[in-house]
Amino acid sequence: MARGFRGGSADAVAALDQALAGAVSGSQETAAVVGRELFDVAETLRAEGALRRFLTDGSIASEAKSGLVREVLGPRLRSETLELVATAVIKRWTSTRDLADALEHLSVVASVRSAGAESGRLADELFSFGEAVKHAPELRDALADPARTTAAKASLIEDLLGGKALPSTVALAVRAVASSHRTVAVALHEFQRVASEVHGESVATVRVARPLSDADRTRLADALARQYGRPVHLNLLVDPSVIGGIRVEIGDDVIDGTVSSRLDEATRRLAG
Known part of the structure; x- marks a missing residue:
């Protein structure tokens, strides 16, 4: 789930993610253009407070909001982008800023999909x-x-x-x-x-004293995938302070098997 969304906004973003996947399916070029246009719309909403407040006002009829979007933004957006924005403005948003943030999030997702x-x-x-x-x-x-x-x-x-x-x-x-x-x-x-x-991947930041071989990288990714129940993308950092072993940060979890951490633990035990 995208950062910071709660309640109705979280539900809206989840629905829009699915709509985006269908809108750009099978076309990397479409995904790239939609990503750029969604970001432009997000910037417009942040700059135009009156427009943003109108489009997130729950007391205003959905038809009025989607109609305004089509009138004001329609001429400069391709159809896939316009339909996504028109759908977004009739959703319920927990905060007025969530609409622009959601469109920015969707723009990133679209650009990711453009990489195929x-x-x-x-x-x-x-x-x-x-x-x-x-x-x-x-x-x-x-x-x-x-x-x-x-x-x-x-x-x-x-x-x-x-x-x-x-x-x-x-x-x-x-x-x-x-x-x-x-x-x-x-x-x-x-x-x-x-x-x-x-x-469908998690991200793990892996700190090592020296670069891992391709085989070691694959074994580590497979081991983490088994532990967390989903594929894991590795960010590898060579860090001289590691002094052997490996340190893995994934979400809020830290797996520290470095020599330096074991030395620190031994020192604490001797001092205590």
Whole structure:
């Protein structure tokens, strides 16, 4: 489930996820366009408070809200996007901001679906770029700088990733700059989570002292899948502080089999 939705909003998002899957099924090109358009609509709703309040007002007839959407947004949206937005505005939303947040979430899901069979690569690229943003102060500051326009930030991302990453990765990285998330890194982390969730996977961050072989990576993924009852996408981080062994973070669970953790535990026992 997408982040932060409760009550009626959670039910609405679940229904819209299913509607989106049907709308873009079988066409990666359609999914890519719908993803971009849904994000544009979300931005419009955040900027136009009066429109947002009208479309989330439970006392206004559904026909009036969907009719306004078709009149105002119809000319600039393809039919699949328009039908999704028209369906969204007649749902019950727990908070007025939930409609825009839901459309942003759907835009990410659509972009994930546009990657088709490359969804695993998409998740890896989002994670790698997120790590680059977190650990490169100049890049992080450039993407967070309020003096830079969104277009300038998008151009920087396209220069860095264009031709090296999937088009869906570039699209989502650009979207992260203007998303409702607190930082670009947080947005990229959430987008990767959604990418895995769309395909029924959990995400595990794995810290190791040195890179794992393909065989070891497969064995670890299989073991975690058996333990958690669903496929697991691995984010691998080489971390010298691990000092042997492996540390796995999946959801709220931490599996720590590193030498450093065992040394720490032994030290605590001796001191106690």
